[in-house]
Amino acid sequence: MWYPLRALVEGLGIVAREPGVVASASFGFLKKALGLEPRSVRLLTARIAADDDGKFFVIFSQRHPELKSPEFVRLTLHYYAKVLFLLGTHLSQVPAVRLMGVRTADLLRGMVSRFLETGISLDSDLLHLAGIDDVTSMAAAPPASPKTAIVATLWFKSIFSRGITTDLVRVRYEQHIVFSVVALLHAALAEIDEPDVAVLNNALRHMNRDYVSGVSYCSLQSMAETPNAAFLSAFIGTGEGGASAGETP
Numbered sequence: 001m002w003y004p005l006r007a008l009v010e011g012l013g014i015v016a017r018e019p020g021v022v023a024s025a026s027f028g029f030l031k032k033a034l035g036l037e038p039r040s041v042r043l044l045t046a047r048i049a050a051d052d053d054g055k056f057f058v059i060f061s062q063r064h065p066e067l068k069s070p071e072f073v074r075l076t077l078h079y080y081a082k083v084l085f086l087l088g089t090h091l092s093q094v095p096a097v098r099l100m101g102v103r104t105a106d107l108l109r110g111m112v113s114r115f116l117e118t119g120i121s122l123d124s125d126l127l128h129l130a131g132i133d134d135v136t137s138m139a140a141a142p143p144a145s146p147k148t149a150i151v152a153t154l155w156f157k158s159i160f161s162r163g164i165t166t167d168l169v170r171v172r173y174e175q176h177i178v179f180s181v182v183a184l185l186h187a188a189l190a191e192i193d194e195p196d197v198a199v200l201n202n203a204l205r206h207m208n209r210d211y212v213s214g215v216s217y218c219s220l221q222s223m224a225e226t227p228n229a230a231f232l233s234a235f236i237g238t239g240e241g242g243a244s245a246g247e248t249p
Contacts, residue, residue, distance in 0.1 A: 042064070046060050060191060075188070082152070085219075136183075
């Protein structure tokens, strides 16, 4: 079923409620640049929390009655692109901090590359593959006193396009932003099936290949377009069908 375009976006969602995380952005032109014009439909929300011990908890909320599993893949792709963007542009007026952010973004891309060396499967331990299982783990329940709390929401833009908003409610440690991508990917594996995993692998390869070839993850346009192009290329390339890629299959 194709979504009716009727819901209004309630703001850009690039919000920091603690100093030094990321500047608040609510300008209309940024909405347009991100492709989040006012007639979008909220599809899926992920709430990511972590405590001082690096225990991550992720819970998904389906926002549309016709939601299908490929939207979980799309959420992870857009969140990956969004975090790279935030790291690459984080406090860019301070060169030393900007350099730290870019280095951290490169670390994240390296983790994703390690996933793809063997390929992600439904039973993959992504924290182990990323080499962070000695400092972080997945929790079965939300932390009582989260040091990091992030809300990521996937939006329907058009038949073949999605967008994302993020609310960085609290981010105590910079590495938590990186680890949150791994945690979200790991949690999403429980929501998808084998064909979706094939699309996920191919789409992540497509994204990393684009970044290596010179596509800037610091660009607003790239942040919006790269995950959409990667998903569609992977979806068609894995034989999952054509027009249905734009639905929530």
